[in-house]
Amino acid sequence: MTAPQSSPRRILIVGAGLAGASAAATLREQGFDGGITLFGGEDHNPYELPPLSKDVLLGKRDEPDWVRPAGYYSDHGIALHLGARITALRPADHTVVDADGREYGYDRLLLATGSRARTLPGFDGDDVHTLRTLDNALTLREKLTDGARVVIVGAGWIGCEVASAARARGAHVTMIDPAPLPLRRVLGDRVGQVFRDLHTDHGVTLRPGVRVSGTDIRDDGRVVRLDDGSELSADVVVVGVGALPRTELAEAAGLDLAAGGVAVDAALRTSAPDIYAAGDIAAHDHPRYTGRVRVEHWSNAKDQGAHVAGNLLGGHDAYGADPYFFSDQYDLGCEYRGLADPARDELVLRGDAASRVFLAFWLRDGRITAALNVNSWDHSDALGALVGTRAHVSPRQLTDADLNTLIPVDAPHHR
Ligand SMILES: Cc1cc2nc3c(=O)[nH]c(=O)nc-3n(C[C@H](O)[C@H](O)[C@H](O)COP(=O)(O)OP(=O)(O)OC[C@H]3O[C@@H](n4cnc5c(N)ncnc54)[C@H](O)[C@@H]3O)c2cc1C
Numbered sequence: 001m002t003a004p005q006s007s008p009r010r011i012l013i014v015g016a017g018l019a020g021a022s023a024a025a026t027l028r029e030q031g032f033d034g035g036i037t038l039f040g041g042e043d044h045n046p047y048e049l050p051p052l053s054k055d056v057l058l059g060k061r062d063e064p065d066w067v068r069p070a071g072y073y074s075d076h077g078i079a080l081h082l083g084a085r086i087t088a089l090r091p092a093d094h095t096v097v098d099a100d101g102r103e104y105g106y107d108r109l110l111l112a113t114g115s116r117a118r119t120l121p122g123f124d125g126d127d128v129h130t131l132r133t134l135d136n137a138l139t140l141r142e143k144l145t146d147g148a149r150v151v152i153v154g155a156g157w158i159g160c161e162v163a164s165a166a167r168a169r170g171a172h173v174t175m176i177d178p179a180p181l182p183l184r185r186v187l188g189d190r191v192g193q194v195f196r197d198l199h200t201d202h203g204v205t206l207r208p209g210v211r212v213s214g215t216d217i218r219d220d221g222r223v224v225r226l227d228d229g230s231e232l233s234a235d236v237v238v239v240g241v242g243a244l245p246r247t248e249l250a251e252a253a254g255l256d257l258a259a260g261g262v263a264v265d266a267a268l269r270t271s272a273p274d275i276y277a278a279g280d281i282a283a284h285d286h287p288r289y290t291g292r293v294r295v296e297h298w299s300n301a302k303d304q305g306a307h308v309a310g311n312l313l314g315g316h317d318a319y320g321a322d323p324y325f326f327s328d329q330y331d332l333g334c335e336y337r338g339l340a341d342p343a344r345d346e347l348v349l350r351g352d353a354a355s356r357v358f359l360a361f362w363l364r365d366g367r368i369t370a371a372l373n374v375n376s377w378d379h380s381d382a383l384g385a386l387v388g389t390r391a392h393v394s395p396r397q398l399t400d401a402d403l404n405t406l407i408p409v410d411a412p413h414h415r
Pocket residue numbers: 014015016017018019020039040041042048049050051052053084085086087112113114115131132133158246249278279280281295296297298299301324325326327328
């Protein structure tokens with residue numbers, strides 16, 4: 001990769017989500033006084049997605065969290081083009097092209113195009129929903145009515161949060177997943193059981209271990225067919241089967257791809273000169289993990305967006321934060337830090353999983369790979385430090401000791 005020139009005058013950002021808008025704001029906050037143009041495919045000002053599947057779906061509010069207040073962009077000389085889709089990227093010319101054929105030149109470019117919701121073949125129609133945008137959330141919310149029969153395909157984070165909101169609105173909910181337990185891929189069997197019990201205690205019918213095989217509209221309405229031969233009648237179907245990074249611009253332009261996203265080095269530079277990527281699409285050569293790390297979470301988009309600003313201006317600082325995410329379902333709130341492989345790492349629980357107030361740790365070779373706090377908010381700093389230092393601890397220490405005493409002093413940050 002060639003070294004970036006040190007004084008860009010025109011910075012373009014494709015994607016006005018959390019990563020893109022955070023980058024734009026941070027550029028100004030760092031004193032950059034050149035041109036910043038932010039292209040957003042949607043008509044809304046840049047917003048954060050987490051409230052969509054929580055307070056917005058619950059009907060507690062109609063607006064998400066805005067990345068910055070409405071007047072911020074014009075007040076700070078950021079050209080925000082909404083409803084503006086970039087359709088081509090020409091690295092050799094240092095230009096992008098929008099859907100109307102207009103060309104824009106850049107000295108530095110940030111790709112922050114995020115993800116789209118994955119869909120299932122044959123699952124379409126006004127009663128079939130995905131949840132990625134504010135418009136998706138407002139449309140779906142109207143359907144989650146008292147007594148509505150809601151079938152959720154996928155028991156991941158989105159499926160689980162939609163189930164929680166749908167139950168709060170009085171809908172009958174059935175959630176289907178090929179895995180035996182909700183969230184099992186991320187949290188493993190034991191913690192997955194906690195989420196299974198959470199949902200069944202709140203009246204969700206779980207259908208673990210089955211896949212959808214198709215769907216039909218019959219005389220009496222929508223039917224979802226399962227691969228065990230059974231069928232479910234539905235007024236509303238929510239497809240929550242994951243997200244697909246929007247890599248098409250990068251791919252067509254010949255940038256290197258990896259791990260389902262756009263390959264970036266430790267400093268978030270792509271394989272093309274002067275082009276960076278951040279947020280959901282960035283498949284990052286993380287300095288503290290082996291292999292590419294691509295994180296589809298709020299803090300990653302926010303922090304990478306802010307971090308990449310300095311590198312767009314000529315820096316070459318590695319991004320080294322650990323993955324972090326949170327979720328709220330019914331009366332359960334949780335935070336997860338780090339990156340464990342629950343099929344391989346040893347699980348240690350501290351507290352009472354049955355009462356849903358506990359901490360979970362994952363250990364590999366005696367070192368902490370990840371920590372989860374469930375309805376327990378007193379240890380956030382200690383958990384961050386234990387994960388951040390890859391603390392070497394015994395299971396016994398994790399269950400019994402004051403966590404602050406386990407944080408190594410001057411521990412090397414490596415893994
Ligand atoms: C419903 C929901 C709830 C979530 N809840 C949580 C949570 O509780 N905790 C958590 O940690 N994470 C959560 N996440 C994940 C988190 O919000 C995402 O990881 C984060 O928003 C990614 O930010 P991003 O900027 O990379 O992409 P996005 O937010 O997807 O933004 C990308 C933007 O780029 C635009 N765009 C794409 N292509 C183009 C183009 N060619 N031209 C112009 N614009 C383009 C898109 O329209 C979009 O507005 C949730 C996600 C969803 C969908």
